[in-house]
Amino acid sequence: MSLMKSLARVAAGVLVAKGMSEMMKNRQQRPDTRTDNRGGGGLLDQIRQATQGRSGGTGSGGTGSGGGIGDILGQVLGGGSNTGGTTRGAGTGRPYGGPNSAGASGGLGGILDQLTNSARGQSGGGGLGSILDQLRGGTKTSQAGQSSGGLGDLLGGLLGGAAGGTLASKGAQASNDASFGELLNDSLTRGGEPEVAPTPEQNAVAGLMLRAMIQAAKADGKIDDAERQRLMSELGDLDDQERSFIREQMAAPVDAEALARDVPKGLEAQVYLMSLLAIDFDSAEEAQYLHKLAQALGLTKESVNGIHEQVGAQNLYG
Secondary structure, eight states, X not given: OOHHHHHHHXXXXXXXXXXXXXXXXXXXXXXXXXXXXXXXXXXXXXXXXXXXXXXXXOOOOSOOSSOOHHHHXXXXXXXXXXXXXXXXXXXXXXXXXXXXXXXXXXXXXXXXHHHHHHHHHHHTSHHHXXXXXXXXXXXXXXXXXXXXXXXXXXXXTXXXXXXXXXXXXTTOOSOOSOOHHHHXXXXXXXXXXXXXXXXXXXXXXXXXXXXXXXXXXXXXXXXXXXXXHHHHHHTOSOOHHHHHHHHXXXXXXXXXXXXXXXXXXXXXXXXXXXXXXXXXXXXXXXXXXXXXXXXXHTOOHHHHHHHHHHHTOOOSOO
């Protein structure tokens, strides 16, 4: 199982474990917190529309039009149908746009790819541009025994050294023509592995996003044993190594600054976005965590609020 599939499962599982119904109720009670109408009202509005009048279990396996809240979340987060109709691909009706694609154009993957493209445009080429190109499936430039300075090197310690390298290589291929967002959307809508295997670099970034979501979910100190069990049940067929990695992240202390130090340049906004999705804004601790993370990542108040508006969440800053 690839870390891309694990990220898709955690993205839906964290929302379920943190109480999606309460989050949606709070969203309905604050209809005017969004200041922008981009993305059809934001992911939270799309999820609210998709889950209105729906009930059932919380399973997240598969892509049937029935299913529980986990299935619905996977469809909407992946840019699929949010009205119970035919499932779309990664935001545009096609899972993958090929080598000249600008990335996914809908769902969570669409927002992530948009943020990556923006960072690439601001990089002016060079090292950062080459690193971000690896999110589009580009091959590594290093030769055997040499350091490339790429994502694999920058995130080498994130997943635990040699064992981490094994995790990033699981279900991976050397290169592909898919963006990170296309892979994530496909995995979300399928409820399983994406059709195109990710690269080790894309898997490593998925591991970073997993860490970010779990850190944020713990920010209010309210992931209890029941929530942990609910989250782990959403993850499905993880192997022992993958479950061990996720359990280690759950047990790690909440530390926004430490997380930010491990984020490669150009991925700051993406990590913040994934953290935001695990927050339900029902405590001051969660807002304080996001503020600390934004500061540690070097994000401006305007860019932070822009991310909130894309998601459809209340702004962090007035």
